[in-house]
Amino acid sequence: GDSVTQMEGPVTLSEEAFLTINCTYTATGYPSLFWYVQYPGEGLQLLLKATKADDKGSNKGFEATYRKETTSFHLEKGSVQVSDSAVYFCALSEAGGGNKLTFGTGTQLKVEL
Amino acid sequence: DGGITQSPKYLFRKEGQNVTLSCEQNLNHDAMYWYRQDPGQGLRLIYYSQIVNDFQKGDIAEGYSVSREKKESFPLTVTSAQKNPTAFYLCASSPSQGSNQPQHFGDGTRLSIL
Numbered sequence: 001g002d003s004v005t006q007m008e009g010p011v012t013l014s015e016e017a018f019l020t021i022n023c024t025y026t027a028t029g030y031p032s033l034f035w036y037v038q039y040p041g042e043g044l045q046l047l048l049k050a051t052k053a054d055d056k057g058s059n060k061g062f063e064a065t066y067r068k069e070t071t072s073f074h075l076e077k078g079s080v081q082v083s084d085s086a087v088y089f090c091a092l093s094e095a096g097g098g099n100k101l102t103f104g105t106g107t108q109l110k111v112e113l
Numbered sequence: 114d115g116g117i118t119q120s121p122k123y124l125f126r127k128e129g130q131n132v133t134l135s136c137e138q139n140l141n142h143d144a145m146y147w148y149r150q151d152p153g154q155g156l157r158l159i160y161y162s163q164i165v166n167d168f169q170k171g172d173i174a175e176g177y178s179v180s181r182e183k184k185e186s187f188p189l190t191v192t193s194a195q196k197n198p199t200a201f202y203l204c205a206s207s208p209s210q211g212s213n214q215p216q217h218f219g220d221g222t223r224l225s226i227l
Contacts, residue, residue, distance in 0.1 A: 032213040043117075043203055043218035044156075051213040089155065099144055099207050099214055100171075105155040 002027045006090050006104035013080055013111050021075040021107045023064075023090035031092040033057075033066055033073040034101070038087045047075075047088070080111045115140045119204050119219035125227045126191065126198060134189045134222045136204035143209035145187035146216060149173060150201040159202075162187055163209045191224065199225050 007022040025031065032051045036044040048057030053068035062077045073090060090104040117138045126132045138145065144163050148156040158171030162181040176195025181187055187206075191198045201223050205216040 034215060036218075041220075043119075043220045044205075045218070046215040049213070049215055093213070099209060099216070100146075100158060100161060101156075101216060103155040103157075105153060 002031070002092060002094055002102045004090050004092055004102055004104035006088075006107050009087075009106075009108035011107060011109050013109070015082055015111055015113055016079045017111075019075070019077040019080045019084075019109070021088055021090075021109070023073045023075065023104060025071050025073065025090075025092050027071075027092055027094055029095045030068075031094050033064070034091045034093070035062070035064055035073070035075050036089045036091060036103075038089065038106070040086075044089060080109070082111045082113060085109055085111045117204055117206055117217055117219035119202075119222050121222060122220070124222055124224045126224060127227050129193045131190055131192050132224070134191070134202055134204075134224070136187045136189065136219060137185055138187075138204075138206045138217075139185060140206055140217060141184075142206035142217070143184070144207045145181070146205040146207075147171075147177070147179065147187070147189045148203045148205065150203055150221075156203065159189065 003026045034049045035047040037047045038044045048059040050057040050066035056065045064075045087106045087108045089106045091101045120135045146161040147159040160179040162168035178190045203221045204219045207216040208214045
């Protein structure tokens with residue numbers, strides 16, 4: 001079945017540091033890929049998405065590129081802020097799968113001054 | 114503003130009791146979903162519905178039940194058969210067509226056992 005693997009956290013960075021959160025996936029077809037962010041006590045918010053190979057999703061300074069050859073969708077940001085502290089989830093939606101999402105386990109990011 | 118409303122925010126269940134979590138959306142989405150979130154395990158799909166009066170089991174449906182009598186509403190009942198119900202429950206919705214449509218989430222209900 002489909003699966004998503006994320007790097008374990010927590011990831012602790014200083015403000016203005018470069019962020020990478022690794023995400024790799026296993027899927028039988030050609031999935032759409034998503035990054036969601038969850039702030040404490042809240043639901044998930046869509047951060048960015050990519051629907052086909054080599055697409056780059058971007059939002060609020062975050063970027064991720066759909067790499068079919070390495071089955072990866074790593075999240076990056078050039079300069080993190082304290083307000084970026086949250087849990088980040090990588091997810092996929094299989095083509096023809098009725099829009100069901102398969103999530104990774106989440107990676108907690110802590111950004112310190 | 115359109116969105117998804119979950120209530121209550123916190124819920125307590127006694128042993129042997131059924132409890133119902135509410136989920137309402139005004140996004141005019143056809144599809145709705147229920148997830149359970151446990152620490153370190155990500156989100157797991159409980160039930161989903163692509164259209165009114167129809168729903169399917171997800172990966173962990175045992176001990177849960179749902180109904181979809183209206184497009185806007187998708188309540189989840191945690192029955193006494195669910196032996197470990199303590200978790201954070203998230204409801205989501207999306208347009209039903211196309212796997213590239215993102216899901217929109219509510220703010221969740223935290224369920225605890227008394």
